[in-house]
Amino acid sequence: MSTGHLSTAAALVFAITGCSSSSSPTAPSAASNHSATAAVAALTGSAPTLSGVSGPSDVSFPPRNEPLLFRTALESVYRDSLRRQAVQTFVDQEGTIVWTQEYLRYRVNLCSHAAAVSAVMSQIDGRGIQPTCGSATTAAFPPRNEPFDFMVQLEAKYRDGLRRTANPSFVDVEGNIVWTQEYLRYRVSGCGHASAQQRVFDQIAGRGIAVDCARRTDTFPFILTSTAAVVVGPIQAANGPLQVDLNFSGNFIILACVGTTSACVPMGGRPQRHTFNIPNDFPAGLIQARVYFNPSATQPGGNAAGTVAFTYNPQ
Numbered sequence: 176m177s178t179g180h181l182s183t184a185a186a187l188v189f190a191i192t193g194c195s196s197s198s199s200p201t202a203p204s205a206a207s208n209h210s211a212t213a214a215v216a217a218l219t220g221s222a223p224t225l226s227g228v229s230g231p232s233d234v235s236f237p238p239r240n241e242p243l244l245f246r247t248a249l250e251s252v253y254r255d256s257l258r259r260q261a262v263q264t265f266v267d268q269e270g271t272i273v274w275t276q277e278y279l280r281y282r283v284n285l286c287s288h289a290a291a292v293s294a295v296m297s298q299i300d301g302r303g304i305q306p307t308c309g310s311a312t313t314a315a316f317p318p319r320n321e322p323f324d325f326m327v328q329l330e331a332k333y334r335d336g337l338r339r340t341a342n343p344s345f346v347d348v349e350g351n352i353v354w355t356q357e358y359l360r361y362r363v364s365g366c367g368h369a370s371a372q373q374r375v376f377d378q379i380a381g382r383g384i385a386v387d388c389a390r391r392t393d394t395f396p397f398i399l400t401s402t403a404a405v406v407v408g409p410i411q412a413a414n415g416p417l418q419v420d421l422n423f424s425g426n427f428i429i430l431a432c433v434g435t436t437s438a439c440v441p442m443g444g445r446p447q448r449h450t451f452n453i454p455n456d457f458p459a460g461l462i463q464a465r466v467y468f469n470p471s472a473t474q475p476g477g478n479a480a481g482t483v484a485f486t487y488n489p490q
Contacts, residue, residue, distance in 0.1 A: 423481025
């Protein structure tokens with residue numbers, strides 16, 4: 176394995192805003208981090224000091240073998256589905272994964288485009304891991320033209336500095352940078368490898384930008400005016416905890432039967448929070464709540480108004 180491959184990505188945050196071709200995302204964004212030491216030790220037999228490396232620490236980065244699997248699969252999509260012709264590239268698939276992540280680590284930690292490019296090139300030249308330019312508490316990512324320019328410069332570095340031999344690839348430079356980042360956006364949001372890869376391939380096929388896998392909360396209002404139930408939702412929930420909050424004012428006794436259209440579990444009476452589990456309580460998919468006055472309880476006069484909030488992993 177060459178010394179030009181050094182996985183040191185401590186943070187990844189990106190936002191791709193628009194694209195000129197039909198096989199590019201329009202508005203994704205994300206954040207990520209990853210520790211460099213273990214990867215460097217595995218590749219070089221030593222663990223460098225990461226002085227000055229700091230960044231967001233509330234996200235996790237996938238093991239490098241999985242982005243490499245994605246990058247291999249991307250070749251097949253470009254070849255077999257998009258029917259692209261092979262182009263010559265000097266940066267191999269591993270170099271794409273490693274150095275794209277490292278460039279973005281510098282950018283999210285307040286380095287300019289030029290400073291981030293210089294720091295990555297210094298690493299490739301064996302001059303060690305340069306410190307970042309600051310510490311960011313929120314993720315702000317550069318416009319897509321700058322990572323694209325980095326990839327163009329990386330091609331030149333592999334060709335002229337590392338004297339690499341060009342090899343055929345069905346994925347061009349733009350597709351390389353765009354879809355690698357988009358896959359990683361889904362991964363750091365909580366998607367597994369297969370889910371992230373499928374979301375990217377759906378975008379390439381023109382099926383739109385799927386939501387990421389970060390937990391989200393959807394809140395639905397309701398008004399009860401009679402004994403008739405009101406259905407709120409549905410949400411599209413994946414496996415994991417499903418937190419449901421039933422809130423309303425007054426001395427009403429209100430139930431919410433949470434589940435699918437064919438089976439549900441009642442909760443409430445008074446305002447209540449309950450956590451279900453998918454798939455133990457319900458199968459992944461469409462989940463709703465049927466809200467109604469408890470027919471066994473005496474209710475005060477008037478209408479009842481409230482909300483049902485679902486906090487879940489989107490499917």
